[in-house]
Amino acid sequence: MQDETAQRILITGGSSGIGLEASKQLTQRGHRLTLLCRTAERCQETVRTLSAESEEHIKAEGIAMNLTDLKSIETGCSTILQKNEPIDTLILNAGIQNVGIKEPRLTEQGIEETFCVNHLAHQLIAMRLLPLLIKSKKPRLVITSSEVHNPISGGGRVGLPATLGTLAGLKDQKSMAMLNGQNNFDADKAYKDSKLCNILMAKHIAIKLKQSGQEIPVVAWSPGLIIPQGSGGFFRTSRQQNPIGLAVFTFVARDLLRLTETVQKAGSLLAGLADRSIYEKNGFQYISNQLIRPGKHVFKETETSHEGNNEQLGEELWTLSEHLINQKLGETP
Template sequence: MVSQSVLYVAVPISVVVAISLVRKWRSRNWAKCASNTCLRGKTFLITGASSGIGMETAKALVYRKARVILACRDMDKAKEIVADIRKKQPRGGELIPIHLDLSSLDSIEKFVEVIKAGFNKIDVLINNAGVYAPLKQDLKTKDGFEIHFGVNYLGHFHLTNLLLDHLRRATPSRIVIVSSTLHEKGQINFDDLNLKAEIEEAKRGKSSRHNPGYCNSKLMNYYHMKALTERLGGSGIDVNACCPGFCNTGLFRNTIRWYHYILMAPVCLLYMRSAKQGSETVVYCASDYRIEGVTGRFYRDCSEYDSSHTIDKDVEKKLWEVSEELVKARKPIPIV
């Protein structure tokens, strides 16, 4: 008869081994960017490149000899990342950290002035940076917009528009918008883009399974991709969006508590990708030669993904117009 002490050891080990095998089996379905084409002479601009998926994307592109502009809010961290990448890849492409705070429209404009002064063209713009924060914190950008709307969507909207001439000079060029399949859970309410109603509910202790601020901003990213595709048709600038998957990055640092690590451990072990695994689809959209000339698509696991969200052309047009008005006015839509 097996002793209890042996069971106490054998059962946990068996569980760990089983979970590891299941994770390994699942990870086989997580695609990798197969293209290793040399990118020497091409300039890539990545927002939020000092950590997570943006950092891993930068590493992959530098390995392929690209010049990479790391657009980051935390310059000290960005310089540390540059030093670390250069130490591991001394013969890779060039790394250039430049300050960019997507929560400030003024910072975006100053950043673009630096780009215009130092670079003649941008081959690929990767709109990667993003925030995820509890709605009850009621965080705002420096211009007064709800944080998810202002950073994840509106900041990138303004940045992209300001860099279009640089992208045109590099044609064939690309814009890659990092969205999420959570865009399918989003809604766009033009009467409350700053989510006053949802924030008040969150402050009263009511919350939904999915953060509406984050989901809505990712839906706006999806609409942004579609709108750019139409407006840039025939220009030589390809525009695509992608979902990196559920990844182990610092995105959820403002929402995770110590007990979440215990409760979510099985789910994370089975479903959560590393930042490097998450970056594969971003790198694919940004560099794979096989999709040159392909535009207006959504990708996941390095292949096309059919979104369940049906694009409403009226919403697409209105979102663009409202976004332009907000950038010009420098103030959030009044709440009624």
């Protein structure tokens, strides 16, 4: 039964994991959902899944948008812009983590995959669709990050810490596999860095909108450690390349130490961030589902890492990312 005013909500990563769970809840509340999925077939499959979960007619559509291909994103955004309909909530949620790989995986445009999917693709979507978001009477932007962006968090202390340094890798695109320019590729650090990018981008967007007199709620959040079931979603590449390592990690983190959050709970939190009135405060917020003891999480507003609060770094990241996007979109096949 609908308990909120119906909204038009766009979401990336809505076909699996916490995004799918949030999409189920949002459609059941009567919201109109646009799912940005990798392929048209994935869009259709997800809409069917959402319909099967509800006893009432749902309002959901899919638009094909492969986040590993900037030109696919540009085409999908053009389709949305042609409709010229206000977006009430934009959820930038999709993400991948390539656990255990030794060499970077490159996208169609030669960009390290984790950075492209988790950050660059979402910046391009934001660049194109923010005008439609601003047209809404009650706009909201929600970006999924992670506590691992913070080197002093539990997950952030394991392995190399998240840091972008001076963005040397992004400035010198020949070494862009690692954003801080280090020579050796580290898949875990690449993921942490991408989540730091999410924080910096969210804060930068909030600042720029405020400066232009168009301040809106911009929420970056951490769902906690999630390990979905099945072969798709967040760990899909790692399941293909390192299934034994991922199985061991899953057993230790989820079953032995009870460090993880359930997909259902995290999806519920994301759905709430998208439509609940308690998250209508203008400006930037970072809200984290923090583990306080094994099996127990608390969802609360908290501080980002020190580097995540660096406004100058956020502006430089945005500018360099925009330059890279424009360069890649301008290249001929």
